[in-house]
Amino acid sequence: MKTIDELLLANRAWASDVKERDPDFFTHLHYQQNPDYLWIGCSDSRVPANQIVDLPPGEVFVHRNIANVVVHSDLNCLSVIQYAVEVLGVKHIIVCGHYGCGGVKAAIEPPEHGLIDNWLRHIRDVRRLHATELEGLDHDRLCDRLCELNVIEQVRNVAHSTVVQEAWRNGASLAVHGWIYSVKNGVIKDLKTTVSSLAHYPKNSR
């Protein structure tokens, strides 16, 4: 493990390396951020947003929590979405889960994890919603599919947020995507669940 001082030294080296390659890099970033993407991902240390899509600082606005959950009343996540959509004007919101997610695995187990079980309850709800499809799967397959279904449900939750619905009503060009990342090989799979307008939703499910 690196010491805290070593991390600070590494930061100095990184900053001077970036500046050497692009002398104006930090000056530009200092004045504005102009990301086209909002990333909603898992807090897992193996899934760093910018790195896995190879984008530099300034290009992705990021919100991460355990198991990339978007809760209708989570003011933290909703504020991020509002700022990203209304102020930064992002064009894409990407919900990116990952296989082997510890949060999803824990939600499959009996609820004995303390406080976090309240958060994992949202994933248990996803399992209950898709109980028929998930019935009979072995543990690994159940975990993989629940990771995927969790992303699909969170895309819906983003699309149902007042901010996104309002943006679409105002004609904004904004798409919400669902992706899943494999920690085993570094590859992202598009779950083909993209929503880009109110027309994607039957009126009674908006």
Ligand SMILES: [Zn+2]
């Ligand atoms: Zn995770």
